[in-house]
Amino acid sequence: MPRASTHRWPLRPAATDGTARRFEYGADYNPEQWPKEVWREDIRLMREAGVTLVSLAIFSWARIQPARDTWDFAWLDEVMGLLHDGGIGVDLATATASPPPWLTTAHPEILPVTATGETVWPGARQHWRPTSPVFRSHALRLVTTMAERYGDHPALVAWHVNNELGCHNIYDYSDDAAHAFRTWLRSRYGGIDALNDAWGTAFWSQRYTDFEQVLPPRLAASHPNPTQQLDFKRFSSDALKDYLRAEREVLTRITPGVPVTTNFMVMGETKGMNYADWAAEVDFVSNDHYVHPGPQGLDELSFSANLTGNLAGGKPWFLMEHSTSAVNWQPVNRAKEPGELARDSLLHVAHGADAVCFFQWRQSAAGAEKYHSAMVPHAGPDSELFRSVAALGATLRDLAPAAGTERLRAPAAILFDWESWWASEQDSHPSSRLRYRQEALDWYSALLALGVRTDVVPTGTPLDGYGLVVAPVLHVVPESLAKELTRYVDGGGHLVTTYFSGVVDEHDHVWLGGYPGPLRDLLGIRIEEFAPLQDDERVTLDDGTTGTLWTDLVTVTDPATEVLTRYASGHAAGRPAITRRAAGPGSAAYVSTRLGPGQLAGTLTRLLDAAGVSGELPRAVRGRAELTVRTGPDADYWFLVNRTDEPVSLDGVTGEVVAGTAAGADSGPVLPPRGVIVVRRPAGT
Structure with missing residues (x-):
């Protein structure tokens, strides 16, 4: 069971000048990449830029422990002292993110294995199995040594477990993973018969007679069992969560007064880790975010920051990494335009971040990330980028009275469900083109364009108080969730859901009797068959909008269900495309095609009006x-x-x-x- 989150923020109760509140500001700091003579200059420039906090020792294992029984802390002791003397706090990493060469040479059995049986070799980072007992033994020895050495250091303000857990090693198909997967399945199902029922193993002669016969979904002759795939995703997220707990327990045992966090990656298509399930495992939520270019790039940043703020329960959280300018891992790495550095940072603050940090402090001269921007660029401090960095530091000082405040609940919400994300995009489905997060982002962009303040909340969040809740592609609907959504509508709430929702239960078994399964009565519709579209297909609706990706053959089953829009073209011509069923003071609406952010305005306006939800800004400002x-x-x-x-x-x-x-x-x-x-x-x- 997860522990109750303690939410220990602020990291320090007061700034050195006695100010009661402040925003922390800084970056990942990698002094081991630079000669000692640079270190004091770094501290001077940090003070000039307004830096108050750095994350340290993230990828330092090989430097701290150059051999099994050899330790080198002299350099780290010196850096910790310099930072403390400069008034800069340290979010100290446990340094376990990247195993050193001596460890992988001595124990190649800690290396991950792909679904096709290939070993993931050293040479980059995160080359370790989350379920490896050998890796865990060595890693926790390092964590223990770090905690005992620095637990009382005056510069230490927080512990940073590992780094971006699961970024490159979320799915491991090794024998260690297979053993841990079986243990996880025994705990989940109790007996093999229950597993067989949940996995539907009567199909394709897959029935198991013993847990030892079960494997991860490795390369198979055809589509692996879908529930096996879904459970492996659940297990993989849980395996990393269990590793997070293991480090955290060492740290809290040795240094109970120091809060513990790890950096989530709520952004883009990073979906393997169920952060809604992880949030209670840390003392405060932290996140890394990098802007993805495109017409919805800024909206995606807002969406991710919004979801992070709600994972934190509206409390302050830590933006541990973002970029001052260009990154190095996109096909084309564009520098930010004037104003974007501050805008991107402050949009995270708007959604609750009380710490704004970058990767990294000084731009690397060597290595895979040497073209990734930093607070101090290759050009040095005499640069527009560094001047922008210092200006942001000054802005955050001006904003100090806002530090510690909480996000105000919005009038509308988008319901976000990791398991629907995982399950809706698996193979052998009606369409391989469906993208769960994109549909959610489209609705968010449309609401932003209408000037409606909206929360992005994980499944399980109490919905009472939201005038409108959009649940896009809510594919996995256990009976308990269906009852909660019905209760919300019966209580006067207004629900909107979309195509491919309410289709399966928690075991990825189809709800029989017609789609959308347990939501049929709530929506007052029934669908006998899906009608996804080819890439070049479009359908016209009778309000002039155009749908792509998907259509449904919808039949209205309840006289209280109003047809808002019908298909005007295609094989569904004349049939309902968008419906809304009144239920006392509440309602439940269904949108059966993908309209995209630019075409949702008309439908959303009608639904918002019915829900009594509107924007809070003057009309001329809304959307801009x-x-x-x-x-x-x-x-x-x-x-x-x-x-x-x-x-x-x-x-x-x-x-x-x-x-x-x-x-x-x-x-x-x-x-x-x-x-x-x-x-x-x-x-x-």
Whole structure:
């Protein structure tokens, strides 16, 4: 069972100047990449930039422990001392992310194995099996040694477990993994008959008579058992969570007063780790995020920061990594435009981040990430990038009164479900083109464009109080979830769900009797057959919008169900495309095709009006600026982020501008392109 989250924030109760609140600011710091004479210069520049916190020793195992029984802490002792003397706190990593060459040479059995049986060799990072007892023994020895040496160090403010757990080793198909998978299955199902029932092993003669016959879903002659695949995804997330717990337990035993975290990766298509399940395992939530270029790049950043803030339960969290400018791992690595560094950072702050950190402090001169931007670029401190870094540090100091405030609950929500993400994109489905997170992001973008403040919340979050809840591609619907959604609607809530929702239970078994399974009565519809579209197919709806990817052959089964839109073309012509069933003061709507963010406005407007949900900004500003609100006992802080490359007048927005890049105007503040302002208002207004 997960422990109850302690949420230990702030990391330090007060700044050195006595200020009661502040935002932490900094980066990953890798002094081992540089000669000693650079270290003091680093501290001087950190102070100039306003840095208060660095993450240290993330990839330092080989330097700290150059051989099995040899330790070298002199360099780390010196760096810790320099940072403390400079007033800079340390989020100290346990250094277990990348095993040293001596360990993998002596114990190649710790190396991961792919589904096709290939060994993942050293030469990069994260070349270790989450279930390897040999790796865990050596790693926890290192963690113990680190905790005993630095637990009382005055620079230490937090422990950083490993680094980006699962980024490159989430799925391991080795014999260690097979053994651990069987143990996990025994715990989940109790007996082999229950596993057979859950996995539907009557199909293709897959019935097991003993757990020892069960393997991970390695390379097979055809599609592996889908429930086996889903359970292996669950197991793999749990295996890494168990490893996180193992390190955390060592740290909390030796240093009970020091909070423990690890950096999640809530961004893009990083989906292997169920962070909703992990969040209670850390003392405060941390996240890494990198912008993905494209028309929804800024919206994706907001979506990820929003979800992270809700994983943290609305409490402050730690943005542990993002980029000052270009990254090095995309096909084309574009430098950020003026204003984007501050805008991207402050949008995370708007969604609850109380620490803003980058990868990394000083841009590497060698190695795989030498073209990844940093706070101090290759050009050095005499650069526009470093000046932007220092300016952001000053902005965060101006914003200090907002530190420690919580995210204000939004009037609308998007329900996000990791298991539906995993299951809906498995093989042998009606369409291999479906992308769960993209559909969720499309709805989020559409709500942003309408100026409606929206929370992105994990399944299991209480929905009472949200006027509208969108549950896109809610593919996996256990009976308990169906009952909760029905209760929400019966209580006056307004639910929207989409194609390929309500199709399977928690075992990935289809709900029989017609789709969408346990949501049929709630929605007042029945679907006998899916009708996905080819890549070049489009369907027209009678409101003039165009659908792609998917259609359903919908039959209305309840007279209370209203057809909002019908198909005007294709084999579903004349049949319902979008429906809404009234249920007392609430309602449940169904959208049977992918409209994309640009075409959802009409449908969303009707659904929002029915739910009584609207934007809080003046109409002329809605969609052009994103509003996020942090609330404290004395004031609310409205973060307004320009979603365009044009100036945006904030005529009608009242309050005191306390930070950001606002230009003055007679009618009110003006957001410059890619700009951000923060407005302080009386609490509750």
